[in-house]
Amino acid sequence: MTTTISPPTALSSVPAGFDTAAFEAFLATRNEPGWVSDRRRAAFAVYQAKLGAPLNPEEWKRVDLRAFTPGQFQLGAGGASPAQFSTLLEDRTVFAGQAFHVDGAGVFDRLDERLARQGVLFGNLADLVREHREVLEPHLMTRGVRPETDRFTAWHAAFWTGGAVLYVPKNVVVNEPLHSLIGLSAAGAADFSHTLVILEEGASATLLEETASASPMAPGLHIGGVELLVGRGANLRYVQLQNWNSQVWHIAHQAALVAADASLQWTVAGIGAKLAHLHQEVALEGRGAQAQVNGVTFATGRQLLSYYTQQTHKAENTCSDLLYKDVLRDHARVVWRGMIRVDKAAQKTDGYQRNDSLLLSPDCRADAIPGLEIEADDVRCTHGATAGRVDADQIFYCMCRGLSRYEAMHMIVEGFFHGVYDRISVEAVRETLSQAVQRKLGIGL
Amino acid sequence: MNSLLKIDNLHVSVNGKPILKGVNLEVRQGETHALMGPNGSGKSTLAYALMGHPRYEITDGRIEIDGVDLVALEPDARARLGLFLAFQYPVTIPGVKVADFLRHAVSNVRNPDRKEGEGLIPMREFRKELKARMEALGMDVEFARRYLNDGFSGGEKKRMEILQLAMLRPKFAILDETDSGLDSDAVRVVSEGLARLAGPEMAVVIITHHERLLEFNRPQSTHVMLAGRIVENGDATLAHELHDQGYAGVRTRHPAIAAEETVEKTEEALVAKA
Ligand SMILES: Nc1ncnc2c1ncn2[C@@H]1O[C@H](COP(=O)(O)OP(=O)(O)O)[C@@H](O)[C@H]1O
Ligand SMILES: [Mg+2]
Numbered sequence: 001m002t003t004t005i006s007p008p009t010a011l012s013s014v015p016a017g018f019d020t021a022a023f024e025a026f027l028a029t030r031n032e033p034g035w036v037s038d039r040r041r042a043a044f045a046v047y048q049a050k051l052g053a054p055l056n057p058e059e060w061k062r063v064d065l066r067a068f069t070p071g072q073f074q075l076g077a078g079g080a081s082p083a084q085f086s087t088l089l090e091d092r093t094v095f096a097g098q099a100f101h102v103d104g105a106g107v108f109d110r111l112d113e114r115l116a117r118q119g120v121l122f123g124n125l126a127d128l129v130r131e132h133r134e135v136l137e138p139h140l141m142t143r144g145v146r147p148e149t150d151r152f153t154a155w156h157a158a159f160w161t162g163g164a165v166l167y168v169p170k171n172v173v174v175n176e177p178l179h180s181l182i183g184l185s186a187a188g189a190a191d192f193s194h195t196l197v198i199l200e201e202g203a204s205a206t207l208l209e210e211t212a213s214a215s216p217m218a219p220g221l222h223i224g225g226v227e228l229l230v231g232r233g234a235n236l237r238y239v240q241l242q243n244w245n246s247q248v249w250h251i252a253h254q255a256a257l258v259a260a261d262a263s264l265q266w267t268v269a270g271i272g273a274k275l276a277h278l279h280q281e282v283a284l285e286g287r288g289a290q291a292q293v294n295g296v297t298f299a300t301g302r303q304l305l306s307y308y309t310q311q312t313h314k315a316e317n318t319c320s321d322l323l324y325k326d327v328l329r330d331h332a333r334v335v336w337r338g339m340i341r342v343d344k345a346a347q348k349t350d351g352y353q354r355n356d357s358l359l360l361s362p363d364c365r366a367d368a369i370p371g372l373e374i375e376a377d378d379v380r381c382t383h384g385a386t387a388g389r390v391d392a393d394q395i396f397y398c399m400c401r402g403l404s405r406y407e408a409m410h411m412i413v414e415g416f417f418h419g420v421y422d423r424i425s426v427e428a429v430r431e432t433l434s435q436a437v438q439r440k441l442g443i444g445l
Numbered sequence: 446m447n448s449l450l451k452i453d454n455l456h457v458s459v460n461g462k463p464i465l466k467g468v469n470l471e472v473r474q475g476e477t478h479a480l481m482g483p484n485g486s487g488k489s490t491l492a493y494a495l496m497g498h499p500r501y502e503i504t505d506g507r508i509e510i511d512g513v514d515l516v517a518l519e520p521d522a523r524a525r526l527g528l529f530l531a532f533q534y535p536v537t538i539p540g541v542k543v544a545d546f547l548r549h550a551v552s553n554v555r556n557p558d559r560k561e562g563e564g565l566i567p568m569r570e571f572r573k574e575l576k577a578r579m580e581a582l583g584m585d586v587e588f589a590r591r592y593l594n595d596g597f598s599g600g601e602k603k604r605m606e607i608l609q610l611a612m613l614r615p616k617f618a619i620l621d622e623t624d625s626g627l628d629s630d631a632v633r634v635v636s637e638g639l640a641r642l643a644g645p646e647m648a649v650v651i652i653t654h655h656e657r658l659l660e661f662n663r664p665q666s667t668h669v670m671l672a673g674r675i676v677e678n679g680d681a682t683l684a685h686e687l688h689d690q691g692y693a694g695v696r697t698r699h700p701a702i703a704a705e706e707t708v709e710k711t712e713e714a715l716v717a718k719a
Binding site for chain 2: 391392393394396397398399400401402403404405406407408410411412414415416417418419
């Protein structure tokens with residue numbers, strides 16, 4: 001469906017780019033508590049220091065950033081007219097709360113009154129750092145996303161614009177999912193949204209997040225951060241559906257910490273963007289922690305979609321299970337570099353990672369590089385990667401049943417993704433992903 | 446009017462190697478034919494060529510339905526004209542549910558002008574029909590929700606082929622060794638199922654080595670292939686004879702063609718050694 005959102009007013013005082021002048025002008029518009037500004041200043045210093053430093057080649061070697069010119073993008077570049085976003089999730093289900101951000105500014109949020117009374121927080125980070133310091137200060141970029149990691153994390157920590165915060169107190173169960181929409185509207189706008197989810201012990205929640213562009217051609221920049229802090233025995237399902245237009249640069253550092261006996265189901269979908277690089281790490285911190293990671297990627301045209309995933313087992317009896325499936329067409333390129341790390345203490349670990357790529361054209365390319373680093377001796381870790389073309393016999397078989405060549409191909413593509421959909425417990429997500437893929441395939445248009 | 450499938454002087458090569466060397470065959474809607482012949486004589490090649498498999502190159506001859514030349518048509522267009530092949534080795538399509546697959550197939554074949562993305566046959570009507578057909582074939586209706594041939598036993602795959610035939614109701618159905626690899630109960634179910642489906646609207650070409658399928662579906666005509674040609678035509682008694690006595694007699698009656706068969710075998714043996 002289409003959602004019309006009034007955009008934020010432009011902050012004309014912030015110049016384009018991310019130099020010191022831009023940073024100071026940006027800070028001046030924020031009016032934030034001292035602890036927040038102090039952290040920004042510290043991060044900005046790291047950012048400046050890291051700008052000249054090389055990036056970790058293991059993570060960045062295959063990501064060509066030569067055409068990337070951050071100076072063309074601007075914070076606070078709100079537009080004049082209401083923006084229309086064709087959201088994929090909006091109509092799928094009943095949401096307990098919604099938070100919308102456009103061009104880096106929070107434009108709307110709501111939360112069911114009943115949940116608010118139970119102490120659940122859901123809204124815009126920019127507001128909540130003022131109102132709930134006690135909840136946010138210990139967690140905001142201290143444990144999950146660490147600013148000093150590289151230039152992108154530091155850049156994000158210095159300039160974060162807002163983003164969805166979900167806090168669920170001890171033993172509170174939120175049954176209906178929450179919805180977050182991150183939009184880009186004005187040409188050249190930058191979004192530095194930060195998603196922060198904190199589940200206290202025994203809490204349970206589902207957050208469905210999607211990114212969208214209001215116009216098909218407006219260039220945009222997303223330097224994002226996601227932190228999922230899943231407390232002891234808590235249960236989180238988090239989805240991020242990246243569905244920008246093909247002119248957006250998307251670089252995000254996303255980290256989950258899963259405590260003892262907690263479980264996380266994390267689904268990422270990469271549909272849009274000109275270039276996307278996702279650093280996705282899951283740390284299993286307490287005994288019995290579990291994480292399932294699902295990836296659905298469909299790259300076409302000249303898109304480059306890159307993933308750097310880490311599953312780190314830090315405690316005994318932890319389990320991680322990652323399955324990524326990519327479909328590529330045209331000249332698209334997908335890179336997946338995955339790593340399972342098992343600390344010495346993490347005996348009886350069960351780690352799994354797998355990436356399957358389906359190549360629809362001769363000029364696309366998929367690189368999948370799994371890896372294991374295991375220090376414990378009593379573990380079960382397996383990994384695998386496959387890449388293949390659509391099987392001519394499958395196409396022929398489908399065509400013998402009256403399906404056109406394209407219909408056959410599309411059916412095989414959808415079937416390929418079903419291997420991931422089947423793992424996702426939220427029906428609305430399965431349907432949304434399937435629809436997003438169909439749209440991109442051009443079915444029914 | 447009864448439709449006519451006409452195969453005229455059909456020559457087919459695979460990887461540049463001639464396999465079919467002038468096949469002639471006419472099949473009318475409503476008829477049942479048996480196509481027999483030793484392994485490697487070209488039966489599956491004929492079936493694939495009829496459906497338009499891209500690896501089977503037609504170097505000469507024609508395939509027509511009611512005067513419409515099929516040779517230039519894609520397999521889906523042939524299916525929409527009423528041609529159907531039950532595969533000797535059905536293909537697995539992971540992640541595609543039997544019901545979804547068949548709903549698309551049925552929609553296209555019943556509405557040959559349908560384009561991708563256009564309306565499908567109504568769900569309720571489709572489900573009802575599918576359920577009835579599955580029950581008639583003694584299939585668990587749960588199969589509709591499974592992925593097409595994924596993890597199916599040999600027998601389940603063959604039954605799935607017959608289910609598709611039942612749903613698509615083609616004018617011309619070719620069954621390529623649908624009865625092989627089945628236990629006798631399954632052969633009976635498939636044979637009876639086919640007999641119930643066959644009628645004035647459908648022609649069936651049964652490729653088989655066994656008798657059972659032909660007992661329930663008595664052929665008007667039996668054709669015998671040898672080294673890429675149809676060398677003998679007869680009635681149901683010919684099928685019976687071949688089943689009892691094998692192909693030695695056929696080879697004796699057609700020594701020149703049988704010689705081609707052995708030459709091929711020798712060539713293969715030489716290639717294998719080299
Ligand atoms: N895809 C193929 N590639 C190479 N050779 C083939 C292929 N299909 C059939 N042939 C050859 O064509 C001949 C006929 O095979 P086939 O049509 O399968 O016979 P039948 O079904 O009667 O057993 C055999 O010599 C076989 O080796
Ligand atoms: Mg055969």
